[in-house]
Amino acid sequence: MKFSILKEKILEELQLLQGIVEKRNTMPILANILMEVDVNDIELTGTDLEVGLKARIEAPTEKPGSITIPGKKVFEIVKSLRDGEAVTFETGKEQTLRIESGQSEFKVHCLPREDYPQVPEPKLEKNIVLPLDKFQEMIDGVYYAITQEQRYYLNGAQMTLKNKQIELVSTDGHRLAYTAMVLDNLRPAKEISVIIAKKTLGELRKFSSEVVEFDLDESNLFFKVKNRTLISRIIESKFPNYEAVLPKDNPHHLVVSRPEITDAIRRVSLLSTERSRGIKFSITKNKLGLFSSNPELGEAKDELAVEYKGPDIEVGFNAQYLLDFLMTVTDETVRFELKDDNSAALLRPDSAEGMKYLYVLMPMKI
DSSP states (O other): OEEEEEHHHHHHHHHHHTTTSOOSTTSGGGGEEEEEEOSSEEEEEEEOSSEEEEEEEEOOEEEOEEEEEEHHHHHHHHHHSOTTOEEEEEEOSSSEEEEEETTEEEEEEOBOGGGSOOOOOOOOOSOEEEEHHHHHHHHHHHHTTOOOSSSGGGSEEEEEEETTEEEEEEEOSSEEEEEEEEOTTOOOSSOEEEEEEHHHHHHHTTOOSSEEEEEEOSSEEEEEETTEEEEEEOOOSOOOOGGGTSOSOOOEEEEEEHHHHHHHHHHHHTTSOTTTOEEEEEEETTEEEEEEEETTTEEEEEEEEOBOOSOOEEEEEEHHHHHHHHHHOOSSEEEEEEOOSSSOEEEEESOOSSSEEEEEEOOBOO
């Protein structure tokens, strides 16, 4: 196996693969990247057995072949080389890879191709194409509410593809984030509903392109962006019935400037208890009081002018959970829909344009 390629052209792919290859040494081969060289292209593959990435680079090659290279170390080597110069990769005896650029030369120990796990090949037959920037906006709206725990179905977000609509929803048991968007060109043969792993969504946030092609088989999801295909095992479980969680009768609406309430929550939460991060809302006519206290530090208060005409309500929330929502929204004003101090609050951008975004937050006793 032998080929030469511009440093920047292969460095970008090696960098993306860093998010995929396994860092822990449970299986040494999973820390490696499979490099397969054909007559006119190079394919790099990384996997942790749950999520995989295939990146194809078109380039003239001198000699076909394949080997698995230590992902992190080869990335560091290529990154250290001079910008704008060609890098030559050539396999040697006893599973070694020689990397040369200018006067720099490295010999790296590798592992054989035969030991590398099989990564599914996508078919991409369903002709489902999504605008990547809009899909990434939806991912940003649900990503922070995905947990990592034993309830495996909560370790991802549920994606539902319907006629002319896509939905993403996530929950960690304390809050729920829901996003939806109308896409006129989306017409799947039948409704598709799958749970996408958090790591897969995180990798999709890194890509840059106009569109992403989507397909699936019995066990895997496939997302193709330009020359890269992300492969993700489907989380085989039933997602909670989120529609039953969405409050439908919260009659009291509070409208507030997003930048103002964001800054006020940051200030007041400085003296909240570190474990609960709890702050109290005292809501009266056109006024919102914020309060936090910590026996070891003291207490903090703030007050904002808001639009509100309902009954007086005192309710506590986790400050970080509030900030997660407020930092994702781009609207200048946000709406809190409330029932009482014991019921879930429904938060949403005040504007009805663009992506539909709902955030359900359970109150806490303070």
